[in-house]
Amino acid sequence: MQDSRDTGDEPSPGLVSTAIQAITQHIRAEGLAPGDLLPSEAAMTRQLNVSRTVVREAFRSLSAMRLIDMSAGRRATVAKLDTGAMSMVIEHGITTQQISVQQVYDVRRTIEMRTVALAALRRTDAEAAAIASFARLMRENFKHPEIVMEHDIAFHEAIAGASHNPVFSLIVTAFSGVTRRTWVIGWRTRSTDEDQLKMIKGHEDIAEAILKGDPRLAAEHMAQHFDKSVKALLDAGIA
Amino acid sequence: MQDSRDTGDEPSPGLVSTAIQAITQHIRAEGLAPGDLLPSEAAMTRQLNVSRTVVREAFRSLSAMRLIDMSAGRRATVAKLDTGAMSMVIEHGITTQQISVQQVYDVRRTIEMRTVALAALRRTDAEAAAIASFARLMRENFKHPEIVMEHDIAFHEAIAGASHNPVFSLIVTAFSGVTRRTWVIGWRTRSTDEDQLKMIKGHEDIAEAILKGDPRLAAEHMAQHFDKSVKALLDAGIA
DNA sequence: CCCGGAAAACCTGTATGACAGGTTTGTATC
DNA sequence: GATACAAACCTGTCATACAGGTTTTCCGGG
Incomplete structure (x- = not known):
């Protein structure tokens, strides 16, 4: 399905890395502050034209670094600085x-x-x-x-x-x-x-x-x- | 399937966090050095009794932090110190x-x-x-x-x-x-x-x-x- | 016995569909 | 207007499938 014409078809660093960048980019572009809501996985899936698997692994990676907070049912939010x-x-x-x-x-x-x-x-x-x-x-x-x-x-x-x-x-x-x-x-x-x-x-x-x-x-x-x-x-x- | 009797049924920090800990724990316990091979996702899946999804998100998170290196076809390896x-x-x-x-x-x-x-x-x-x-x-x-x-x-x-x-x-x-x-x-x-x-x-x-x-x-x-x-x-x- | 190469086995990358909870929202009733 | 209930939405996890990439195995030829 995904025709990947979307972002211009990058080299190959992997779809997940691309998704991670897209999310951090979103934070920067929208000037989000800690606590602000991020797009839902579904929304990201549509925007990037990749599977939820990929988007999810991207979110999860950012969550592991504590750049975002995730919890069941709620959308992810920008995280406070954490060590x-x-x-x-x-x-x-x-x-x-x-x-x-x-x-x-x-x-x-x-x-x-x-x-x-x-x-x-x-x-x-x-x-x-x-x-x-x-x-x-x-x-x-x-x-x-x-x-x-x-x-x-x-x-x-x-x-x-x-x-x-x-x-x-x-x-x-x-x-x-x-x-x-x-x-x-x-x-x-x-x-x-x-x-x-x-x-x-x-x-x-x-x-x-x-x-x-x-x-x-x-x-x-x-x-x-x-x-x-x-x-x-x-x-x-x-x- | 997973009966979760395995680790003693922890509170709730999520299966992925548990998996991340299991992997880092493995590195420590085995005394692995940079370049050494980690278990495959399938092996981890069996060991932890969770789905590949969970194990994969754990691996991917560690990869995002550059604690491990991943690439297609190859098993993950312990990564050199990276910023x-x-x-x-x-x-x-x-x-x-x-x-x-x-x-x-x-x-x-x-x-x-x-x-x-x-x-x-x-x-x-x-x-x-x-x-x-x-x-x-x-x-x-x-x-x-x-x-x-x-x-x-x-x-x-x-x-x-x-x-x-x-x-x-x-x-x-x-x-x-x-x-x-x-x-x-x-x-x-x-x-x-x-x-x-x-x-x-x-x-x-x-x-x-x-x-x-x-x-x-x-x-x-x-x-x-x-x-x-x-x-x-x-x-x-x-x- | 060694060597080369092809097939098999294994592994990760990604997609799809499904379902169980948790959260938010909207609505209808009181 | 307040409250309770239902619908919509969202994340957490699982199962399955298949396309490549990589390693191992094994077999045939020298």
């Missing part, structure tokens, strides 16, 4: 050993020295309080590694958020998965309560510098924090 | 106005001040030569903006490569799409030949610092380069 795809790429790189944990930490260090400085400059009072409170929760639960870890991750994400640059948030959050898989290893190398509390103290120092609005100091504490973390990882034999 | 998904996320953020070009440039500046320093420390001679040659090609073609732009982008990607940390390459490359869409605007604000050549000179300074192996100097030149670029964009009224 889903980035996390998967990073995880894929790690599990296939194309990137090392240490390399991720180097990137994190680079980025978070900046986010923490920006946070010190641009944080709202509420953000500063939230950051400080995550540090406090780490101390209060320091007997429960899993809980400490989650507050640690939330701490770093909160700082990224306080930088008021969503791209930083995106990247930092994308690394959280890796952190979850290596955090405990680093924690174990800090064998004594004293060592562990010292690490938590590092977080409190960062929070305090943000509260005081001192970007230099905040960046310095963050750098030290990462240097110690990387050292802990290296001591544990993480490549 | 595809990240680029799409960033582009999506830009087109839906969830992130601004300026925010992207702030992130680039942060990251590239680091990549350039690392490049100065870790570059091979071949890498230093390649970087310098991109700068030279910019000068030689400075009457043809499109060509200058492509060499500019290649220049920055080469520096990221010379940092020898693929995560940096990944991120820098992911931003190239945005650059392609805004570069010309910045170029136009440098109206005279002199201004344009000055901007190219900035690249040559960076290349030289990398060649000399001076990370401080390299980072400084890079910072200046970005400051001027952002200023050019702001002059042009880019939010």
Whole structure:
């Protein structure tokens, strides 16, 4: 049936890729914002003159990247910025050993020295309080590694958020998965309560510098924090 | 048919999401490396006890994120690290106005001040030569903006490569799409030949610092380069 | 024994039709 | 005008079919 005279008969990158492009193109052309409705699969099927199979795989691909939201019965909508795809790429790189944990930490260090400085400059009072409170929760639960870890991750994400640059948030959050898989290893190398509390103290120092609005100091504490973390990882034999 | 007693009948995240997880899980469990073969769709269909439709949408989603490579007749293989998904996320953020070009440039500046320093420390001679040659090609073609732009982008990607940390390459490359869409605007604000050549000179300074192996100097030149670029964009009224 | 080539087996790409739910819309009744 | 019900629409999943592309197998000739 499909006579494909429609779009001018492209080379061959596959009908699905074409459909994906058509959809993203539609978002751009119509200037859609998060939450806005996309065409139904049936409509897309007619417009592109391909089977529903193809259109569906295109929608599903965009959904997997979290560029659109899908749910049964409802039409797809444009999605809010989400870290889903980035996390998967990073995880894929790690599990296939194309990137090392240490390399991720180097990137994190680079980025978070900046986010923490920006946070010190641009944080709202509420953000500063939230950051400080995550540090406090780490101390209060320091007997429960899993809980400490989650507050640690939330701490770093909160700082990224306080930088008021969503791209930083995106990247930092994308690394959280890796952190979850290596955090405990680093924690174990800090064998004594004293060592562990010292690490938590590092977080409190960062929070305090943000509260005081001192970007230099905040960046310095963050750098030290990462240097110690990387050292802990290296001591544990993480490549 | 499918009795779904299989995996224990999860809540409801959808069969496709489950299939995606099963595939990535397979990669992890088998310790697959780039190029290794994945199970065929038919095999996956049997293993998960779902229709080929579901398995196919899962494969296609991973393919869209460039975590796997697919092509007709052949089974899917594990993919090399690729920036595809990240680029799409960033582009999506830009087109839906969830992130601004300026925010992207702030992130680039942060990251590239680091990549350039690392490049100065870790570059091979071949890498230093390649970087310098991109700068030279910019000068030689400075009457043809499109060509200058492509060499500019290649220049920055080469520096990221010379940092020898693929995560940096990944991120820098992911931003190239945005650059392609805004570069010309910045170029136009440098109206005279002199201004344009000055901007190219900035690249040559960076290349030289990398060649000399001076990370401080390299980072400084890079910072200046970005400051001027952002200023050019702001002059042009880019939010 | 090796080599070349053709057939078979396998695999993905795409299309079609069907049906089970979920959601929205419109309508008719109170 | 409000409410409840039905119709229309939409996505999720399944089954089947067939057109190519790719790998494997196997057989015949040297």
